[in-house]
Amino acid sequence: MDDIARGGGSADRGCPKCRAAMEEGFIADHMDSIKMQSEWVTGAPEPSFWTGLKIKGKRRYRVVTYRCTGCGYLESYAEDLVT
Numbered sequence: 001m002d003d004i005a006r007g008g009g010s011a012d013r014g015c016p017k018c019r020a021a022m023e024e025g026f027i028a029d030h031m032d033s034i035k036m037q038s039e040w041v042t043g044a045p046e047p048s049f050w051t052g053l054k055i056k057g058k059r060r061y062r063v064v065t066y067r068c069t070g071c072g073y074l075e076s077y078a079e080d081l082v083t
């Protein structure tokens with residue numbers, strides 16, 4: 001299922017700066033000792049007393065970030081809808 005959503009996979013994603021190979025990864029969010037994958041949330045951030053930011057009812061996507069093995073350039077994709 002994931003391969004269809006990604007439109008062909010990561011193998012042909014070269015660095016836009018130096019054309020070197022990009023390796024897949026993600027930006028880790030830290031909540032105390034818990035590590036989480038970053039998410040992209042639609043709309044402006046709204047403060048919430050209980051959870052820090054209000055994300056209820058908003059569309060969220062897991063952020064996949066590719067890192068260039070040549071120059072270290074990071075490129076992020078928010079393709080996987082969080083359900």
Ligand SMILES: [Zn+2]
Pocket residue numbers: 015016017018019020068069070071072073
């Ligand atoms: Zn590069």
